[in-house]
Amino acid sequence: MKPTLPTAAELAILRVLWDRGPCTVRDVHEAVYADTDIGYTSSLKIMQNMLAKGLVTRSEDARQHVYAAAVSERPTLNRLVRGWMDSAFAGSSLALAMQALDARPVAPEELAQLKAMIRKLEGKS
Template identity: 55%
Template structure:
């Protein structure tokens, strides 16, 4: 399965992926302990088995305790989710998404400076 064709992760799957992105390759027990969301061990195990079948994670079975890792980077997953959201909810307009996102929550001065740098670089790409 190619990375561009991976299924969109559910909220529970995203929580597991965030643990794997932060910790790196991990056992089910390590993911379960890191989640601290009240999910039972067997629920996390089943979710990770499903994620393996879907191609979201890969499982290393060479050790007694299987070790899971994300198949795709956090950046690629976020990119795929944003593209999907822009298309589905904002009619393909990234500007509409950005305006909604910026009006929904307070943005730090550091984040605003980073956004200004990004906008400046995007403007330079467009100028002839």
């Protein structure tokens, strides 16, 4: 059974786990919610829900519970993007990309990466 797609809050937590590897709830809470009014127990509850949904695993060997991502980054993000493409952009990769580029300014480094990706894709044709 495939895990459900993460919510925005769950995705923020997964990003921490993907970047840092296994973490305690405290570590994740400080990384995601340090400058907010969100409490530690809210982070704990979200992570417990993520465990039930199959998005994370939990090690109970240590005194503190340590959580790790149970889903890989790229397939998870691809599933999210495909869902957005289908629901908001009638399945169009171009419409999604154009909207993303229009939504906020693109840094020169990112523009160079986009151009390299386009050249790579053109080479596959």
